[in-house]
Amino acid sequence: MASPDSPVADLAIVNCTALIDTSAGRARFAPDTTITIDQGRFVSIDTHPEGAPAAREVIDARGMVAMPGLINTHCHAAMTLFRGAAEDVAVTNWFNDYIWPMEVNVGERDVYLGTLLAAAEMIECGVTTFADHYFFMEQAAAAVMTSGLRANLGSAFFSSQGPVGLAASVAFAEEWNGRADGRITTSIAPHAPYTVSDDDLVGAAEAATRLGVKVHTHAAEDIVQTNKSLASRGITPIDVLDRTGVLEAGCIVAHGNGIVPGDIPLLAKWRDRVGVTHGPKGYLKFALGPLTPIMDLTAAGVPVGYCTDGAASNNTLDILENMRVTACLQKQIVDDATWFTSGTALHMAGPGSAAVLGMKGQIGELRQGAAADVILVDLSGFHCQPLHDIAAALAYSVQPTDVRTTIVDGRVLMRDRELLTIDRTSLLAEFRERARWITDRSHGRTIQDYTAH
Amino acid sequence: MASPDSPVADLAIVNCTALIDTSAGRARFAPDTTITIDQGRFVSIDTHPEGAPAAREVIDARGMVAMPGLINTHCHAAMTLFRGAAEDVAVTNWFNDYIWPMEVNVGERDVYLGTLLAAAEMIECGVTTFADHYFFMEQAAAAVMTSGLRANLGSAFFSSQGPVGLAASVAFAEEWNGRADGRITTSIAPHAPYTVSDDDLVGAAEAATRLGVKVHTHAAEDIVQTNKSLASRGITPIDVLDRTGVLEAGCIVAHGNGIVPGDIPLLAKWRDRVGVTHGPKGYLKFALGPLTPIMDLTAAGVPVGYCTDGAASNNTLDILENMRVTACLQKQIVDDATWFTSGTALHMAGPGSAAVLGMKGQIGELRQGAAADVILVDLSGFHCQPLHDIAAALAYSVQPTDVRTTIVDGRVLMRDRELLTIDRTSLLAEFRERARWITDRSHGRTIQDYTAH
Numbered sequence: 001m002a003s004p005d006s007p008v009a010d011l012a013i014v015n016c017t018a019l020i021d022t023s024a025g026r027a028r029f030a031p032d033t034t035i036t037i038d039q040g041r042f043v044s045i046d047t048h049p050e051g052a053p054a055a056r057e058v059i060d061a062r063g064m065v066a067m068p069g070l071i072n073t074h075c076h077a078a079m080t081l082f083r084g085a086a087e088d089v090a091v092t093n094w095f096n097d098y099i100w101p102m103e104v105n106v107g108e109r110d111v112y113l114g115t116l117l118a119a120a121e122m123i124e125c126g127v128t129t130f131a132d133h134y135f136f137m138e139q140a141a142a143a144v145m146t147s148g149l150r151a152n153l154g155s156a157f158f159s160s161q162g163p164v165g166l167a168a169s170v171a172f173a174e175e176w177n178g179r180a181d182g183r184i185t186t187s188i189a190p191h192a193p194y195t196v197s198d199d200d201l202v203g204a205a206e207a208a209t210r211l212g213v214k215v216h217t218h219a220a221e222d223i224v225q226t227n228k229s230l231a232s233r234g235i236t237p238i239d240v241l242d243r244t245g246v247l248e249a250g251c252i253v254a255h256g257n258g259i260v261p262g263d264i265p266l267l268a269k270w271r272d273r274v275g276v277t278h279g280p281k282g283y284l285k286f287a288l289g290p291l292t293p294i295m296d297l298t299a300a301g302v303p304v305g306y307c308t309d310g311a312a313s314n315n316t317l318d319i320l321e322n323m324r325v326t327a328c329l330q331k332q333i334v335d336d337a338t339w340f341t342s343g344t345a346l347h348m349a350g351p352g353s354a355a356v357l358g359m360k361g362q363i364g365e366l367r368q369g370a371a372a373d374v375i376l377v378d379l380s381g382f383h384c385q386p387l388h389d390i391a392a393a394l395a396y397s398v399q400p401t402d403v404r405t406t407i408v409d410g411r412v413l414m415r416d417r418e419l420l421t422i423d424r425t426s427l428l429a430e431f432r433e434r435a436r437w438i439t440d441r442s443h444g445r446t447i448q449d450y451t452a453h
Numbered sequence: 454m455a456s457p458d459s460p461v462a463d464l465a466i467v468n469c470t471a472l473i474d475t476s477a478g479r480a481r482f483a484p485d486t487t488i489t490i491d492q493g494r495f496v497s498i499d500t501h502p503e504g505a506p507a508a509r510e511v512i513d514a515r516g517m518v519a520m521p522g523l524i525n526t527h528c529h530a531a532m533t534l535f536r537g538a539a540e541d542v543a544v545t546n547w548f549n550d551y552i553w554p555m556e557v558n559v560g561e562r563d564v565y566l567g568t569l570l571a572a573a574e575m576i577e578c579g580v581t582t583f584a585d586h587y588f589f590m591e592q593a594a595a596a597v598m599t600s601g602l603r604a605n606l607g608s609a610f611f612s613s614q615g616p617v618g619l620a621a622s623v624a625f626a627e628e629w630n631g632r633a634d635g636r637i638t639t640s641i642a643p644h645a646p647y648t649v650s651d652d653d654l655v656g657a658a659e660a661a662t663r664l665g666v667k668v669h670t671h672a673a674e675d676i677v678q679t680n681k682s683l684a685s686r687g688i689t690p691i692d693v694l695d696r697t698g699v700l701e702a703g704c705i706v707a708h709g710n711g712i713v714p715g716d717i718p719l720l721a722k723w724r725d726r727v728g729v730t731h732g733p734k735g736y737l738k739f740a741l742g743p744l745t746p747i748m749d750l751t752a753a754g755v756p757v758g759y760c761t762d763g764a765a766s767n768n769t770l771d772i773l774e775n776m777r778v779t780a781c782l783q784k785q786i787v788d789d790a791t792w793f794t795s796g797t798a799l800h801m802a803g804p805g806s807a808a809v810l811g812m813k814g815q816i817g818e819l820r821q822g823a824a825a826d827v828i829l830v831d832l833s834g835f836h837c838q839p840l841h842d843i844a845a846a847l848a849y850s851v852q853p854t855d856v857r858t859t860i861v862d863g864r865v866l867m868r869d870r871e872l873l874t875i876d877r878t879s880l881l882a883e884f885r886e887r888a889r890w891i892t893d894r895s896h897g898r899t900i901q902d903y904t905a906h
Contacts, residue, residue, distance in 0.1 A: 386533075
């Protein structure tokens with residue numbers, strides 16, 4: 001029992017089964033645990049609580065698993081507007097015939113609405129942090145503030161925009177880093193080595209170093225890009241990032257399906273500051289060929305995290321789904337049913353994905369002092385029963401709606417499936433109205449060309 | 454408006470968007486449709502209804518898609534008891550070290566409980582028909598009757614049981630075919646060509662022909678099985694089924710990942726009565742190597758349907774999930790993002806899976822005269838919005854809980870997520886209690902050996 005003069009915490013979660021460790025390919029859970037949270041941080045993860053905690057709010061999580069909030073290491077949140085608008089097409093057509101012409105239509109309000117809808121979707125499936133790479137990022141930041149999520153935001157640019165592209169990306173990163181009580185961090189966000197010049201990559205790396213942020217960029221997205229780079233300039237996209245100083249500055253690499261063996265040492269050299277994002281659902285839909293070499297990257301100590309990319313390619317922003325598809329696929333790809341255990345899958349969701357964003361120890365773990373980003377998952381549904389293996393239930397059985405409660409920075413954003421920061425009806429009404437004309441391509445214009453690289 | 458003397462139907466679904474056709478790789482939906490159901494069959498799918506239908510019960514499905522109930526073409530329903538009990542192991546260890554020793558513990562009540570829990574799980578995710586292949590099938594039949602689902606039931610046997618195995622399988626098929634107002638159909642269910650003798654396969658085929666049912670068996674589950682068969686007897690497992698008359702009798706083939714090019718003409722010859730079940734989630738988890746050659750089978754006119762196998766390998770009984778994984782994987786495997794469209798995915802879920810069970814035209818379509826198995830799916834969630842492409846939403850975005858209402862044979866089994874035929878609390882209580890000791894392997898016995906084949 002807490003004594004009358006114990007410090008009173010903001011929030012306590014009692015009676016939960018807590019995911020307390022995922023190292024060494026095994027997940028360890030502690031039953032009957034009490035988690036206390038104050039001022040946005042975990043005060044204690046008490047696996048042998050004595051009596052009731054002293055807290056202003058207490059959530060009884062009996063029958064639920066408490067686990068670190070999920071991390072989406074790379075997305076284009078506002079592209080929810082284009083969900084389903086470019087289906088069953090190859091990646092070249094997807095860009096040139098659909099997405100880049102449609103993106104001509106995207107304005108500031110669209111980015112706010114698209115990002116806010118993405119935030120609602122992510123809160124509903126247990127994502128507490130996302131790394132976003134898009135345009136009009138002040139609007140994305142506004143949606144982050146409205147929603148209460150944590151995010152790393154990068155203002156995307158092409159060198160075709162001229163010097164203003166890089167400059168605006170740097171200005172955004174400088175202005176917004178640390179905002180929203182620290183929930184917003186930033187990156188410099190060149191689109192990709194095939195749309196951004198080496199000079200601009202050098203500039204991005206220098207600015208990132210100066211500001212203490214990362215570069216967030218697409219690179220070696222598939223083996224075709226790698227082969228084109230080798231053919232046109234004799235080096236891989238990862239080598240381009242190395243030679244321009246981007247890796248040394250620290251980099252979030254999306255998506256790296258085209259990472260070849262020679263790239264691994266380059267990435268390993270900077271593994272304390274470089275990570276690779278992996279969202280296999282969309283890669284399969286695009287028939288991209290070989291996938292991110294997770295086993296080789298992991299062996300070299302390079303962090304890999306889950307991502308959903310945008311809803312225009314991945315359809316959902318569901319990290320649980322991408323974790324599950326990754327876990328299934330990795331066994332098949334490596335031809336070993338004992339590799340990539342449920343514990344490994346959960347480790348990549350927590351510390352692994354946190355490391356990709358340079359936030360290891362800050363998020364992705366239920367650990368004293370870390371940011372209090374935690375979700376409560378109900379495993380009592382038929383589809384999870386019986387609970388012979390909790391980690392397997394989380395990796396292979398759980399449904400998005402089993403996430404009952406989502407907490408970021410100690411603030412409850414969803415309580416028992418009720419969103420507390422976003423009004424469903426008004427958001428959907430305005431979002432649907434904008435989505436009606438966002439797919440118009442009759443103007444004949446485009447923002448970029450994919451075939452030239 | 455229905456006139457006062459119109460015939461009064463049992464049930465009408467009004468204001469739905471109906472999936473009315475999936476041929477030629479495209480899904481067609483009709484808005485504002487009224488579906489009327491009487492005596493377990495669709496009376497009309499009225500895409501231009503005039504006025505309110507005359508029906509004893511009317512369900513307003515505004516904002517929902519009505520689509521054919523999903524079909525699980527191969528499972529071992531009662532194995533829900535073993536969900537999560539044999540994770541991250543190769544298939545040989547899975548059988549020999551876990552499943553077959555644990556199955557020593559399975560008794561009649563376990564099969565009832567395991568199947569009823571499976572039924573509850575399937576109703577919740579929109580499955581209306583399942584093909585089951587297990588033991589104590591009278592108990593599975595009882596669970597089918599309790600739940601209200603439709604099922605094709607086969608009593609599994611090994612030749613190691615002696616003549617009683619086949620005889621019992623035949624007796625079950627004869628006794629139970631057509632029961633439960635026709636919702637139960639049956640199969641003869643030899644386990645596999647590597648555990649059942651050719652003589653018993655011949656006997657199974659003869660009995661199936663006599664009874665007008667199919668043989669339901671595992672064959673060519675992976676390329677290893679095919680290669681072992683080729684090495685030990687010079688012919689493939691599919692060829693064994695052909696030579697023993699099983700294909701001619703009609704056969705549900707699970708899982709066919711080891712089907713080789715030379716097998717295709719054998720299957721194509723009997724394509725009016727043979728189909729292949731496909732449940733990729735479990736295959737990936739087992740790292741089974743090449744997957745069912747869906748493109749080749751489809752080109753040869755051989756039906757392919759979705760399945761979940763048992764929850765001990767697949768973890769869930771979610772056909773939507775296996776449809777989604779199949780759709781993603783097929784593009785990647787065939788190296789063509791334009792193949793296996795959302796429409797194709799939905800076609801395989803409906804007429805394709807129905808054909809595997811020999812029930813094309815009877816289930817799997819919203820069509821006048823067909824069995825009234827229909828589900829209502831809510832696409833208003835954030836993760837499905839905006840609805841630029843309804844088929845893509847169903848194939849790639851929808852969550853199990855978006856299935857709001859499940860109807861079998863015109864009877865509502867789940868209404869707005871409330872199960873009407875199964876009591877959740879009492880089922881879970883007894884199921885969990887049995888599941889506690891079902892995994893005991895201390896007895897040192899087993900029901901079969903996998904390594905010898």
